Amino acid sequence: MLTDKQIDIIKKDLNQNGIRMPGLENDLLDHLLCSIEVYMSKGYSFEEAYRCALYDLHGESTIITIQQETIHLINEGRSRVKNLIYYGCLLSCLIAPFNLFTTGVNPGLILVCISLSIFFIYHSIFLHRKQNDLRRNLFLFTIITSLAVLSVFIFLFIEFEGKGLLGMLLWVSLILAIAIPFYLKAIKRSLSMNNTMIDFFSFALELTAIISLLWIPLALSIKLFRSNVAVVFFLDDLVLIAICAFSVSIMLKKAGELKLYLQKYL
């Protein structure tokens, strides 16, 4: 059994070599450790065994090529159109609360609900399926799509007292259902690859985005119960901050990926 100190040396080396993909780092670490143990059982010292294991792992090429190849393989089948739909629908979800401040039949609301449905169909079936928990996400998809359809029905065809309150609750549920798991996942991802300044800034921006989004339900409640408080402008700012922070964070991440590709080809 290798000591904690020896494991730390290898872990540090992997990080210094730019292995930052969540999961891959632990895969390579365990692989190297198994290989080192086999060499050590043949009488090699730790240093010799580590050198041999490293050579077995990547031969003459660099260890970063394993990560580059992994990213390349994963991104191979993803089209730009899919990404465009995904982010477009996400944006629709973020601006959805604005519909609360309009009265009467609102074509914008219909558009947002349709976008939300597309977003959830896409997100649940195409993206979350890859997280191997289809049943849970289909359940989430069914609930949220039903909510979206129900809200369209209520807002377009039925007039009753407290319509605004119900509408607000529906939208708040939608935002919470989308934003919190989404950002928590993003933050978790950032924390697991917090080695560079780019990751640090991405993390900071995602944190700003989630704080802004979490503030929205509170601001909406203030608007509902204290209608004399002018929070609409404030809400605009919050949504804008969230969208900007999220967009910059994505750009920074893309810059990180670009750096990896440049390292490969230059």
Next chain:
Amino acid sequence: MYSKDLIRGTLTPIILKLLYPNRKMYGYEICQKVKELTNEDLLIKEGSLYPALHKLMDDGLINVEEVLIGNRPRRYYQLTAEGKLEAEHRTTELNRFLKTMQLFLEKATNSL
């Protein structure tokens, strides 16, 4: 030893077959198992194995369970329900392909 190109095309069916139906394996174990089963004729390089495993995971065909073995993390891979179907399909396809190649090689040799 076989060429990298030949191995590349068969790597996914190999991984799926090894994990089929409910076997849990980690990366190093997969490499060693292939080596053992093929009398060291087929050596899967780690540089090909891990990208392939992550791609399969991204496609939802396998999932991973991370456990601590002593003082280190180990990632065990296992087929999902979809992965099991894919494993069956890929195995059948590979078998058919091998028969076709065999037939082709025999006929091509005889026709010369």
